[in-house]
Amino acid sequence: MELSLLDLSLYTNGSPNECQILFEQVLLSCASSGFVKFVNHGIPDEKISEAFEWSRRFFTLSDAAKSKAARPSRLGPNRGWASIGQEKISKITGVIKGETSSVAIEDMKESFDLGPHDDPIFPTPWPAESDIPYFKSFMQSFYDDCHEVHMLILQILEKSLGLEKGRLSSLCGDGNAELRIAHYPPIEIRSITSGKVMRIAEHTDVGTVTLLFQDSVGGLEVENQKRPGTFIPIHSSSTSEMIVNIGDTLQRWTNEVLCSANHRVTIPVNMQHLSDGLISARISIGYFGKANRDISLRPLTEFEGNGGSRFNDEIQSQDYYTGIHERSYPAPELLT
Numbered sequence: 001m002e003l004s005l006l007d008l009s010l011y012t013n014g015s016p017n018e019c020q021i022l023f024e025q026v027l028l029s030c031a032s033s034g035f036v037k038f039v040n041h042g043i044p045d046e047k048i049s050e051a052f053e054w055s056r057r058f059f060t061l062s063d064a065a066k067s068k069a070a071r072p073s074r075l076g077p078n079r080g081w082a083s084i085g086q087e088k089i090s091k092i093t094g095v096i097k098g099e100t101s102s103v104a105i106e107d108m109k110e111s112f113d114l115g116p117h118d119d120p121i122f123p124t125p126w127p128a129e130s131d132i133p134y135f136k137s138f139m140q141s142f143y144d145d146c147h148e149v150h151m152l153i154l155q156i157l158e159k160s161l162g163l164e165k166g167r168l169s170s171l172c173g174d175g176n177a178e179l180r181i182a183h184y185p186p187i188e189i190r191s192i193t194s195g196k197v198m199r200i201a202e203h204t205d206v207g208t209v210t211l212l213f214q215d216s217v218g219g220l221e222v223e224n225q226k227r228p229g230t231f232i233p234i235h236s237s238s239t240s241e242m243i244v245n246i247g248d249t250l251q252r253w254t255n256e257v258l259c260s261a262n263h264r265v266t267i268p269v270n271m272q273h274l275s276d277g278l279i280s281a282r283i284s285i286g287y288f289g290k291a292n293r294d295i296s297l298r299p300l301t302e303f304e305g306n307g308g309s310r311f312n313d314e315i316q317s318q319d320y321y322t323g324i325h326e327r328s329y330p331a332p333e334l335l336t
């Protein structure tokens with residue numbers, strides 16, 4: 001299975017026929033693998049390179065400086081700096097499939113998440129401006145760029161799925177997303193094969209779609225939806241390539257016409273034949289598109305038909321997101 005690499009600019013610049021082909025290809029890729037890749041998505045290459053540069057700068061700050069932006073210990077969305085091993089994504093492995101995991105594999109990564117600007121309920125804790133001047137303004141501007149692409153992709157999905165204009169995008173227009181920079185420090189192959197740690201354990205993302213940029217180290221893999229249990233490596237030929245994966249929100253809204261993509265970050269494919277060796281540090285940047293707060297995650301009426309749904313519970317978006325995020329930050333006494 002190869003992921004389609006599609007030209008997003010055709011949506012605004014293409015002929016009606018080219019647009020139609022784009023809608024069909026997006027649907028084909030998302031419905032068969034939960035993933036699609038885009039070029040010409042509108043965020044300039046230089047800005048993406050700059051985002052990687054800012055990420056490196058942030059992660060080379062001292063722990064004391066990063067701690068000023070530490071993840072708050074209260075219920076809510078992901079905000080601020082989470083140190084290496086703090087988030088345990090293995091605690092949410094299998095949740096969307098209705099399987100619960102009892103293992104607590106440590107993720108060997110650190111991350112920094114920002115939410116909407118001036119969020120009065122869940123503000124983002126920032127590092128001191130004097131420690132990393134202009135970091136905040138750059139990251140907020142990159143957040144806005146990603147929000148625009150998120151809206152564009154939802155509009156395309158509306159067309160692909162035969163929905164009314166605005167049907168998906170109006171549920172997300174407030175911009176309730178998170179932008180995450182993640183740093184995976186160098187790690188021994190043996191540590192991962194021991195089964196105790198991972199770069200990031202397999203999981204699905206909770207939101208609508210995730211927009212992901214990765215450096216050239218590799219290791220990102222997606223589960224083959226036709227052959228569960230087997231994983232396919234996802235390469236990017238440049239950091240500008242945008243990888244888009246379907247999240248739980250769209251799985252629920254579409255009543256599984258689209259299914260969220262189960263993915264993980266592990267040993268890069270070019271090192272998988274080795275029993276020993278050091279995997280280089282890796283940086284990725286992900287924008288986690290989400291529904292506005294207080295939106296029902298029941299299937300949309302357009303997808304209600306045929307044989308009911310697994311997702312008829314009355315859960316609302318923020319409650320679902322918070323519940324899942326909190327599971328991945330278990331209190332030490334809850335770890336198994």
Ligand SMILES: O=C(O)CCC(=O)C(=O)O
Binds near residue numbers: 180182265284
């Ligand atoms: O680092 C990556 O490539 C993926 C990260 C990821 O899946 C996540 O943070 O949800």
Ligand SMILES: [Fe+2]
Binds near residue numbers: 203204205263
């Ligand atoms: Fe993810």
